Amino acid sequence: MRCLVRLSCRWGVTRNCAMPSELTAAVLLADRDAESGREIMAYLDGRGYSVEWVDDGEKAFNQLDTRHFDVLITGLHMRRGDGMRLMSVAKERNPEVCVVIIADHPDIELATEAMRQGAYDFQIRPVNLRKLEAVIQRGIAHQGLVLERHALSRRLDEQYGFANLVGNSRQMVKVYNAVRKAAPATMPVLIRGESGVGKDLIAFAIHNNSPRRDEPFVKLECSGVPEGRLEVDLFGSAQVLEVQRGRIEIADKGTLFIDEVGELNERQQKGVLRVIKQGRAQRLGDTRAMRVDVRVIAAASHALERDRTIEGLYDLFHAVMIDVPPLRERREDIPLLVHHFMRDASRVSGAPVAGISQNGLDLLMRYDWPGNVRELKNMVDGMVVMSSGNRPLDVKDIPEHIRQATGPRSMEIRIPMGATMEEVERAVIEETLKASGYKKEACATTLGIGLRTLYRKLKEYDIR
Numbered sequence: 001m002r003c004l005v006r007l008s009c010r011w012g013v014t015r016n017c018a019m020p021s022e023l024t025a026a027v028l029l030a031d032r033d034a035e036s037g038r039e040i041m042a043y044l045d046g047r048g049y050s051v052e053w054v055d056d057g058e059k060a061f062n063q064l065d066t067r068h069f070d071v072l073i074t075g076l077h078m079r080r081g082d083g084m085r086l087m088s089v090a091k092e093r094n095p096e097v098c099v100v101i102i103a104d105h106p107d108i109e110l111a112t113e114a115m116r117q118g119a120y121d122f123q124i125r126p127v128n129l130r131k132l133e134a135v136i137q138r139g140i141a142h143q144g145l146v147l148e149r150h151a152l153s154r155r156l157d158e159q160y161g162f163a164n165l166v167g168n169s170r171q172m173v174k175v176y177n178a179v180r181k182a183a184p185a186t187m188p189v190l191i192r193g194e195s196g197v198g199k200d201l202i203a204f205a206i207h208n209n210s211p212r213r214d215e216p217f218v219k220l221e222c223s224g225v226p227e228g229r230l231e232v233d234l235f236g237s238a239q240v241l242e243v244q245r246g247r248i249e250i251a252d253k254g255t256l257f258i259d260e261v262g263e264l265n266e267r268q269q270k271g272v273l274r275v276i277k278q279g280r281a282q283r284l285g286d287t288r289a290m291r292v293d294v295r296v297i298a299a300a301s302h303a304l305e306r307d308r309t310i311e312g313l314y315d316l317f318h319a320v321m322i323d324v325p326p327l328r329e330r331r332e333d334i335p336l337l338v339h340h341f342m343r344d345a346s347r348v349s350g351a352p353v354a355g356i357s358q359n360g361l362d363l364l365m366r367y368d369w370p371g372n373v374r375e376l377k378n379m380v381d382g383m384v385v386m387s388s389g390n391r392p393l394d395v396k397d398i399p400e401h402i403r404q405a406t407g408p409r410s411m412e413i414r415i416p417m418g419a420t421m422e423e424v425e426r427a428v429i430e431e432t433l434k435a436s437g438y439k440k441e442a443c444a445t446t447l448g449i450g451l452r453t454l455y456r457k458l459k460e461y462d463i464r
Contacts, residue, residue, distance in 0.1 A: 026049075026068060027069065027071040029053040036125065040127060043133075044132075061089060065452070068094065069093075069097060072087065072097055073100045074100075087114060100136070103123070111124075121135040165205055179206050184210060187320050188276055188317055190317040197324045197327070198324065212254050216250060219259060222259060231268060234264075248271075249283075251292075256296050257299070259299045260300060261304070262308070275294055276296055337376055345380060351384050351385055351387060356393040425457070429443070
């Protein structure tokens with residue numbers, strides 16, 4: 001979260017930052033009352049806050065568009081805007097922003113509603129400056145606690161395997177939650193998803209969040225391996241000329257990840273089922289079975305076929321399943337992935353990279369990525385290596401086959417005969433907002449209007 005990083009930079013690592021002289025939190029004050037605004041600004045400025053004061057809604061929206069604020073103090077009624085809408089926009093920019101509403105006596109009910117919608121407090125004019133600062137300190141302290149939780153969560157994720165899972169789309173949040181629920185158990189897990197979506201990373205995250213995290217994580221790739229070789233790789237061999245430990249034996253006390261489990265034949269499936277149910281495995285050519293303690297995680301690009309999967313194993317693998325969406329179904333994660341892969345590629349290759357243009361990102365988000373995350377990573381790696389390093393990557397740096405596959409898309413909006421101009425405008429804004437993935441900046445750019453104008457139109461037509 002942007003606000004957390006900024007607070008961390010300003011406060012350093014000390015914990016006694018609640019003293020007013022040490023606070024440099026950024027405050028946006030939106031108040032039409034000049035006398036009240038000057039008084040609040042002078043008080044907070046003298047207490048060490050960085051305060052921007054505006055006297056109307058449009059100026060306030062412009063400030064939110066151009067910089068970050070930790071605190072918003074706003075009146076309910078302003079020229080060209082209102083405090084409730086301003087609070088909503090501020091929380092879109094910074095969900096942890098400390099909002100204080102300034103209200104007149106007739107607006108107490110509306111101010112109470114603002115509290116229900118996330119404001120920290122409201123004050124009736126004339127403003128009690130000491131109480132105002134106390135509320136701000138509580139809000140900033142809360143942001144500090146959120147920062148600590150965020151940092152702790154990130155350290156745990158980096159330690160236990162979540163750092164390589166990138167994305168904050170609804171689909172990926174479901175995957176993360178499923179990983180956390182499945183990890184502590186001992187049951188087998190089936191991970192389903194197209195080739196290249198990162199099933200192996202999810203399996204590794206399950207292992208590293210489980211009690212077996214300090215034991216081996218062993219992978220067996222089934223696709224394209226000759227049947228005889230696959231059997232030896234899985235179970236090992238006791239033959240005189242080829243004594244070999246199998247993946248099951250190597251994974252003892254840990255986790256065995258079987259990629260493309262649907263490629264196993266009936267005999268191999270029975271061996272895996274025996275490992276899961278009885279904790280026993282047997283090398284090829286050996287008459288004795290050995291005891292093993294292995295958790296099995298399997299992956300498949302397609303649904304397992306019941307008539308090709310032995311009874312018992314099919315049911316076990318379908319008890320705990322995690323479905324991983326293809327990249328084309330979570331396009332909002334593409335910018336995060338691109339920046340993540342750019343940093344990794346730059347570090348590994350030593351090639352400096354100056355970021356990527358918005359036009360480049362927009363093009364990548366239009367591509368369907370048949371090879372999913374793996375294809376995206378390979379493309380970004382190549383772009384970084386071939387970049388000049390002194391300018392951001394752009395459309396011309398993207399491979400030609402992707403540029404050709406992502407030509408301009410036309411969109412048709414049907415307007416019924418007899419519609420009023422207001423109905424036409426509303427329909428165009430709604431459809432453009434939908435087509436831009438509900439990203440207001442992109443919608444405003446497409447429509448050729450300013451962001452503040454778009455916000456006014458959204459409020460005017462009650463578009464959410």
